[in-house]
């Protein structure tokens with residue numbers, strides 16, 4: 001049963017930061033690889049695909065935990081628009097963290113180029129034809145772009161909580177900050 005509580009579990013915090021690092025790494029890797037060709041590009045995109053599938057699995061885990069652990073109390077000072085924007089950003093993230101890897105699989109896992117997770121586990125090929133793959137290719141790029149916008153919004157939100165508002169929202173994702181704040 002989901003409850004309302006005031007801190008994240010250690011697993012939830014670890015998953016948050018692991019997913020954040022992998023997503024930002026994957027965006028950087030894909031953009032860097034756009035300037036490359038041949039085997040070098042193939043190697044980076046192979047890692048990109050495997051990291052992407054890892055993000056999918058970690059996100060399912062994180063979502064399961066979120067449903068099990070319940071919802072966090074919002075600081076009392078938050079205004080109406082902030083109360084609406086914060087969960088909208090989080091839901092947006094969850095949708096994108098599922099849509100980006102799934103769309104990647106849908107356009108990129110083909111019999112010509114099978115998807116093998118870190119050269120260890122063979123994953124099924126996408127059943128889509130050329131048109132379907134084209135659609136999911138575009139969706140993949142668009143969703144990744146949206147994720148970048150959300151990250152900027154999310155980081156600005158986190159900094160607003162920590163500095164002008166001086167509440168404990170950033171500290172509940174970065175517990176060491178709590179100890180450094182006499183008023184938190």
Ligand code: HEM
Pocket residue numbers: 022023026027030031045048049050051052053055100101102104105108109115137140141142144145
């Ligand atoms: C965390 C998950 C992922 C993120 C954040 C991500 C992000 C990106 C970005 C920013 C690009 C460059 C934009 C573009 O070329 O349109 C890209 C390209 C690409 N991604 Fe992903 N991706 C993820 C997962 C995956 C997965 C799971 C696969 C396949 C199984 C995949 C396959 C590809 C491929 C093949 C390209 C190159 C597309 C091209 O050549 O036009 N990605 N990805």
Ligand code: HEM
Pocket residue numbers: 016019020021023024066072086090091093094151154155158159169170171172173
């Ligand atoms: C790709 C990068 C990131 C993604 C995908 C991401 C995703 C998320 C998601 C989905 C949540 C909601 C957790 C929940 O279910 O309650 C969350 C919470 C949070 N994130 Fe991130 N995040 C990213 C990067 C960051 C960064 C760089 C910061 C800090 C500067 C940050 C700070 C926070 C904080 C403070 C919360 C807690 C909000 C609250 O307690 O209401 N995140 N993040």
